[in-house]
Amino acid sequence: MNQTPTVEDREGFAAFLLRLRGKGMVPKPLIAAFESTPRRGFLSGQHHAIAWGDRMLPIECGEAMEGADLQAAVIAALAIEPGNRVLEIGTGSGFTASVMARLAGRVVTIDRYKTLVEQARQRFEALGITNAIARQADGSNGLNDGPFDRIVVWAAFDSLPRFLLDQLSSGGVVIAPIGPEEGEQVLAKLTKVGSRFEREDIGVVRFQPILPGLASKL
Template sequence: MPPADRPPPEKMMFQLNLRRRGISDQRVLRAMDGIPRDVFVEPADRDDAWLDTALGIACGQTISQPFVVAYMTERLELRDDNRVLEIGSGSGYQAAILSRLCRQVLTIERFRVLADRARSRLEQLGCDNVEVMLGDGFDIPAEAGQFDRILVTAAMEQIPDALTARIEPGGLLIAPVGPPSGRQTLILLRRTTAGLVRKELIDVRFVPALPGIAREL
């Protein structure tokens, strides 16, 4: 067994793999190191929690591959005073990472089961600056306001104007854009004084973003 003051080998490889794949932001790496991914996976998958792979969760959804979580987080260029919107809470893992890097996170989930489980896990880890809302990511309540950063964790065929309108001046949005089956491309939008500037990043694969609140199973 490794000494008590050293992380287990699988967690050491987890960090090493992120660095090898180009994640260099030390704040992001510390957040990824500090949030236990095994808390967010299904019990049967805990032995695989530190592998760099997506894993299935309830309601036919997934917890994203750690590299993709770190990559998207790094590209958000988060600051301590940022207010962040996440569309698609899933297991709550991405919101937990965000919570360590910004002032406030609002994460919206259409499945009640997932929202309740994510809320419980986040409370357990002391992520007190995260609010989990059961809702429709395509129809965000007006009172939610504007956001410095927006992160979409489900595939959209196009980014709706109603969502880009929520980006504060100087703010960023990242979303996987493309067909619901197959690969999508991560798109980065930056709001400048001249308007929205679009940049294509890497190809990814996400479950589709769907409108409405899911009916109870």
């Protein structure tokens, strides 16, 4: 993976940073983590020029990478602390796992597509990221390998995923879209307090529903 930023990279990142500042979202560790993760290396060449934009871009297996602004907003809301153990459901390109690995102690990222998992592993290795682990797994019920301090889900549950309580440490945070398969969902931030969640809705999104099982071919 070529990590030398191009003029397009620098201009795109500068525009991205300006948008974040306009929203009042500029935690220095978060910005540094994004800046040190070459986004175009996670996309096909035809999308390099718009890598830092705020729209979803296609990746392999018929999936898509979320816009940079949404990714930044979600990771900022997670408030990852050094040493945190993070579970990501929906590896995608591996970009968000790479960013979070620069903030956390360990990131476990899972996806139902073997192709995406293998590509993410290659990208972690190319970037020298040793604290992010990619696995092919069914994320519809989380991952019984916790507890985790933070959990982020890039696909929508149709109802509150209460089963994630058991996979979360005390005071831990889940961010997940909740809502119907068709149309918009609410992006919810769920904080574990005792044996329940405190919920804060932080936005509206339109994600694909979470699918059970593993992909049979890809």
